[in-house]
Amino acid sequence: MALISIDHVSRIFGDSNRKTGIVALDDVSIDVGRGEFICLLGPSGCGKSTLLNLIAGFDEPSQGTVRVGGQVIRRPGADRGVVFQQPTLMPWLPVWENVAFYLKMQGIGKAIRREKAQRFIEMVGLQGFENHFPSELSGGMNQRVGIARALLMNPEVILMDEPFGALDEQTKMDMHGELIRIWRESQSTIVFVTHGIDESLALGTHVAVMSARPGRIRELIPIDLDRPRDPTSTAFNDYKRHILSLLRPEPVKDWA
Amino acid sequence: MMSFPSLLVAIYKRIERGIVPILLIAGWETFSRSGILPPALLPAPSQVVVAWADWVFGTDGNTQSYSGRWIFDSAASAFRVFSGFLLAMLLGVTIGMAIGWSRTVEALIEPVLQILRPVPPVSWIPLAIIWFGIADKPAIFLVFMGSFFPVLLSAIHGVKGCDRDLLRAGAMTGGTTVKLLCHIVFPAALPSIFSGLRIAIGSAWMLTVTAEMVAVKSGVGYVLWDSYYFLRYDIVIASMISIGLLGFLSDFVIKRIAAHVLRWQRGSTLQTKGG
Numbered sequence: 001m002a003l004i005s006i007d008h009v010s011r012i013f014g015d016s017n018r019k020t021g022i023v024a025l026d027d028v029s030i031d032v033g034r035g036e037f038i039c040l041l042g043p044s045g046c047g048k049s050t051l052l053n054l055i056a057g058f059d060e061p062s063q064g065t066v067r068v069g070g071q072v073i074r075r076p077g078a079d080r081g082v083v084f085q086q087p088t089l090m091p092w093l094p095v096w097e098n099v100a101f102y103l104k105m106q107g108i109g110k111a112i113r114r115e116k117a118q119r120f121i122e123m124v125g126l127q128g129f130e131n132h133f134p135s136e137l138s139g140g141m142n143q144r145v146g147i148a149r150a151l152l153m154n155p156e157v158i159l160m161d162e163p164f165g166a167l168d169e170q171t172k173m174d175m176h177g178e179l180i181r182i183w184r185e186s187q188s189t190i191v192f193v194t195h196g197i198d199e200s201l202a203l204g205t206h207v208a209v210m211s212a213r214p215g216r217i218r219e220l221i222p223i224d225l226d227r228p229r230d231p232t233s234t235a236f237n238d239y240k241r242h243i244l245s246l247l248r249p250e251p252v253k254d255w256a
Numbered sequence: 257m258m259s260f261p262s263l264l265v266a267i268y269k270r271i272e273r274g275i276v277p278i279l280l281i282a283g284w285e286t287f288s289r290s291g292i293l294p295p296a297l298l299p300a301p302s303q304v305v306v307a308w309a310d311w312v313f314g315t316d317g318n319t320q321s322y323s324g325r326w327i328f329d330s331a332a333s334a335f336r337v338f339s340g341f342l343l344a345m346l347l348g349v350t351i352g353m354a355i356g357w358s359r360t361v362e363a364l365i366e367p368v369l370q371i372l373r374p375v376p377p378v379s380w381i382p383l384a385i386i387w388f389g390i391a392d393k394p395a396i397f398l399v400f401m402g403s404f405f406p407v408l409l410s411a412i413h414g415v416k417g418c419d420r421d422l423l424r425a426g427a428m429t430g431g432t433t434v435k436l437l438c439h440i441v442f443p444a445a446l447p448s449i450f451s452g453l454r455i456a457i458g459s460a461w462m463l464t465v466t467a468e469m470v471a472v473k474s475g476v477g478y479v480l481w482d483s484y485y486f487l488r489y490d491i492v493i494a495s496m497i498s499i500g501l502l503g504f505l506s507d508f509v510i511k512r513i514a515a516h517v518l519r520w521q522r523g524s525t526l527q528t529k530g531g
Contacts, residue, residue: 058424078430088421092443092520104439105431133520153429 002031003189004055004157009064011050011215024050026214027064032157032206037183037190039200039207043247047215048193049161055191056082056159069156078102081150083160087142089134089149096121096130099148120148123182140171147179151186160192164199176202180227197243201236202229209246218246299490308494311479319491322479330502333464333475336392337506340399341460348404348456349449352411357441369408377402377463385471395467395475402463403456410452414445447521450514457510461503476502 009028012021024047032038040048053059054066057076066073068080076082089098097104099120100113121130124144134142143163150158164172180203183190194200200207201223209218221243225235281301287293288300299307309315314324322329351369354361380401384394418441426436468477480495 056424056428058427076424076427076430078428080428082425082428084421084425086421088419088425090422090425090440090443092446092518094520101425101439102429105426105429105435133522135520135522149425149429 003034003036003069004030004032004191005067006030006051006055007065007067009051009054009061009066011047011054011059012062023214025054025061026216028215028217029064030208030217030220032189032191034189035187037192037203037205039204040191040193040210041195041197041200041207041243042210042215043195043212045215046210046212048195048210050215052159052161052191052193055157056080078153079156081153081155081158083143083146083150083158083163085162085165087134087139087146089142089145091134094131094133095126095137095145098134098145099152101149102153116152117148120152123151123185124148124178140167140175143167143175144178147182151182151188154186156189158188158190160190162193162195165194172199177228179203197240197247198231201225201239201243202231207239207243209243211247296487296489299493303490304493304497307488307490308497311491311494319488322483322491326498329474329476329479330498333461333468333477333499334502334506336395336464336467336472336475337399337457337460337502339392340396340464341403341457343396344400344403344407344456344460345453348407348452349411352408352449353415353437353441353445355408356412356415356445357437369405373405377459378466381467381470384467390471390473392472394471395464398463398467398471399460402459406452406455406459407449408452410448410450410455411445413452414448415441417448418444447518450510450518453510454507454514457506458503461499461506465499 007029009025010023011025012023014021028047028051040051042048050059054061055068055073057073057080060074073080090101093101096114096117100117103113103116118127118130121127124147126141126144126148129137129141134145137145146163164175167175176199179190192200192203194203204223207221207223209221210216211218221239223239225233225239230236284298285300285302288295288298288303295303306316307319308326310317310319310324311322312324312326317323351365355366355369356362377398380398381394384397388394388397422440422444423436426440431439464475465477465480468475469481472478476495476498480492480499483489483491483495
């Protein structure tokens with residue numbers, strides 16, 4: 001059985017000024033199995049972040065249901081760790097406190113929090129920065145703290161919303177390598193939102209290509225490429241060509 | 257070996273901040289001694305220092321009943337400032353956070369507060385006296401009225417400015433509303449709250465002194481007003497400077513506490529070390 005199952009989900013945002021609704025997601029269905037790494041790929045406005053927010057429980061579908069592990073999602077929960085577009089760390093807490101924030105919310109004592117945080121700080125390669133504040137670290141390092149925070153909760157699913165969008169190309173590539181290593185080590189399931197074709201092909205076991213207005217899933221493509229993936233290989237570029245053809249604007253008649 | 261001009265520059269840098277104050281005091285001393293005004297109307301700084309020294313240390317008894325009483329007068333004023341300020345801080349932060357967090361609380365309470373806010377705190381003096389009599393209480397009440405609103409507004413502002421994504425991150429870690437308020441909203445509002453506290457401590461001193469002039473029989477403000485009746489303008493000036501110093505000192509303490517509590521801001525703001 002699929003770990004995440006999205007069943008005929010629509011999300012319509014009301015626009016009270018114009019008395020109309022904007023269809024962000026239109027009848028989307030998709031299943032994600034345990035241990036998969038699925039990339040939601042599409043242009044801005046295709047509803048990929050909306051879909052992620054529905055899984056996270058920050059938002060509720062207008063129609064249809066979102067289930068994780070069989071449970072219908074109604075609110076955020078620690079079974080779904082989210083890594084945000086911005087690192088979204090508590091700026092007043094040092095790195096280790098941010099990583100262990102989940103334990104703080106559970107009312108667990110300082111000594112245990114400090115001890116448990118260490119493993120995840122090491123997993124994301126931030127040893128030596130435990131007592132730094134987020135303002136003292138680079139964007140990439142802060143994003144690693146955000147990843148460590150999500151991992152520490154030992155969630156069923158890790159949801160990532162363009163987490164590397166603000167990073168330069170070099171750092172992004174390093175982070176991809178790290179993320180794949182972490183994903184394998186922690187044996188977690190990842191839903192990763194991106195608008196980068198190369199990024200989705202470098203990471204995903206599956207790529208869900210989405211189209212905008214209304215947001216729909218055009219195609220769910222299983223990616224059968226060896227890791228580490230070579231973005232210059234023929235197979236990689238065949239996938240890329242196929243995705244590009246899917247992303248090209250649809251004929252005008254579909255817009256009506 | 258330092259060259260002569262650069263030595264001069266070094267000396268200048270040392271004394272730069274003191275030049276204008278020293279010139280002002282010297283000018284004031286000269287003017288008072290020149291006899292253009294009757295000496296009683298504008299006592300020379302030297303005379304103020306003599307009066308102040310007696311008020312503080314009881315040196316020669318020239319301030320008569322105030323001789324050696326400075327510390328008690330200051331303590332009396334400081335106690336009122338502290339009590340009223342503490343009350344304003346506790347209520348201001350609590351109510352401000354409730355208003356900033358909950359739309360219902362905002363709709364219920366805010367209109368009343370917004371109508372009370374423009375009422376100048378000093379205009380509460382008559383009611384403060386008939387309600388609380390002549391003692392510490394009316395002064396504490398006035399201090400509260402003066403420092404409550406700056407704290408309240410800064411707390412509301414701080415809570416409303418809290419990054420929604422931080423709350424999402426908190427909800428993601430399974431935090432309850434109370435925990436989110438304690439561990440995310442409150443710390444996020446602290447920079448704003450501290451700037452409100454600094455405004456509040458200023459008006460707290462202003463209102464203590466005002467209250468002591470009319471409704472209390474002790475404290476630095478009372479000494480100031482009483483000396484005015486006895487034509488002791490040297491003590492009046494010494495009181496004014498004392499109030500200035502005490503106000504500066506309390507602001508300094510808040511600033512230091514803020515610098516410690518908000519040390520995570522270093523590097524993310526323009527504030528320099530020790531700011």
